[in-house]
């Protein structure tokens with residue numbers, strides 16, 4: 001796994017002090033410090049399915065963690081690709097998929113280097129952005145856009161917190177509207193919806209579309 005940021009595989013050069021590494025996240029899984037994990041799919045997944053916003057398609061789940069949503073969507077016939085750079089997360093998900101005899105592509109990779117062979121109709125982004133240092137947000141936003149088909153949907157759950165040292169780094173609405181802006185090639189659909197999180201925080205559920213026709217600017 002060449003593109004995973006960890007002590008053994010990081011290329012020579014200056015250390016990336018601005019990024020939380022796979023070693024950091026692996027340690028959180030090893031130590032059971034996974035307060036973000038609901039133990040099952042987010043209720044918002046069910047709402048988006050019920051509303052017909054999510055229909056079987058080629059879908060990406062970046063920073064999937066233990067991937068409860070991956071299992072649920074795979075069982076519903078979605079063509080799911082799930083990415084995480086923590087070995088524990090990937091292994092846990094692969095084991096559960098095997099036990100349930102379900103298929104999904106599970107990739108261990110750094111999202112800042114991940115290059116899928118084809119774009120996706122939908123990206124389900126559940127508290128992955130808030131796990132990235134804000135200095136990486138622009139690079140990640142550009143990747144999300146690149147990974148989507150024109151007109152594709154970003155179904156996002158943005159964690160709300162004011163803990164500046166993170167993670168989670170707060171993804172407040174105005175910052176998200178600036179990041180996923182019209183000039184950057186995004187269009188917001190409907191209104192953000194508040195979802196309580198077991199950590200005592202809450203998320204904003206937002207549906208943002210990659211504009212169907214690329215801007216000429």
Ligand SMILES: C[S@@+](CC[C@H](N)C(=O)[O-])C[C@H]1O[C@@H](n2cnc3c(N)ncnc32)[C@H](O)[C@@H]1O
Nearest residue numbers: 025036063064065084085086109110111126131
């Ligand atoms: C807060 S957890 C959320 C996990 C999952 N989405 C959930 O809601 O249960 C963030 C996840 O993103 C992964 N992650 C963070 N930065 C990453 C990166 N640069 N590349 C790949 N995965 C990353 C971590 O390993 C962790 O599993």
